[in-house]
Amino acid sequence: MKIEKYNQVWDIWMESKDRLYKYMKSRFKNEELAKDVTQDVLLKIHKSCCSGKEIENINSWLFQITHNVALDILKKEKRQQNLTQFSNDKDENIWVKISSFLEPMIDFLPEKYALPLKMSDIEGEKQKDIALKLGLGLSATKSRIQRAREMLKNEILTCCNFKLDKNGIPIYDEVLSVCKPLKKLNQKK
Numbered sequence: 001m002k003i004e005k006y007n008q009v010w011d012i013w014m015e016s017k018d019r020l021y022k023y024m025k026s027r028f029k030n031e032e033l034a035k036d037v038t039q040d041v042l043l044k045i046h047k048s049c050c051s052g053k054e055i056e057n058i059n060s061w062l063f064q065i066t067h068n069v070a071l072d073i074l075k076k077e078k079r080q081q082n083l084t085q086f087s088n089d090k091d092e093n094i095w096v097k098i099s100s101f102l103e104p105m106i107d108f109l110p111e112k113y114a115l116p117l118k119m120s121d122i123e124g125e126k127q128k129d130i131a132l133k134l135g136l137g138l139s140a141t142k143s144r145i146q147r148a149r150e151m152l153k154n155e156i157l158t159c160c161n162f163k164l165d166k167n168g169i170p171i172y173d174e175v176l177s178v179c180k181p182l183k184k185l186n187q188k189k
Contacts, residue, residue, distance in 0.1 A: 017042070020041055023063070044065050116136075116148065
């Protein structure tokens with residue numbers, strides 16, 4: 001069988017969507033994942049239309065697509081979970097500690113860089129809006145924000161000694177004595 005017309009895709013979809021959904025739901029016990037997979041299968045079937053490929057067994061082909069889509073979604077979820085999941089409270093405390101001096105460190109950057117960075121990354125404003133408020137072009141604003149991020153990164157690397165685990169999560173942190181911004185901050189307190 002060749003899928004040569006888009007109405008064939010719709011017919012195949014209408015005949016098989018409930019079976020595919022039930023199969024995914026029984027396999028993963030997750031309704032949301034089952035819905036996502038079945039919708040992605042529809043897209044894959046739609047893309048295969050008019051490709052000229054001969055499909056010998058439509059059911060086998062559909063379940064193979066379903067299986068592959070499910071694996072792709074699971075891999076994506078696992079990567080996201082690995083990036084955002086902390087292993088214990090100690091890790092969270094390190095993030096809290098680092099974030100507590102992040103904003104004061106931004107204040108030690110030159111104002112032309114600090115202000116757009118704060119507006120973008122702390123206050124969550126869109127770069128386009130920042131450009132208008134500061135009377136700059138969009139590319140100049142983006143450039144200043146990128147430079148400020150790089151300057152801040154260098155300050156953090158100068159001020160802190162921490163190691164990252166395989167997921168990029170700090171596992172050890174120490175403020176170094178050579179850190180001028182944090183020394184100034186402590187003197188103000």
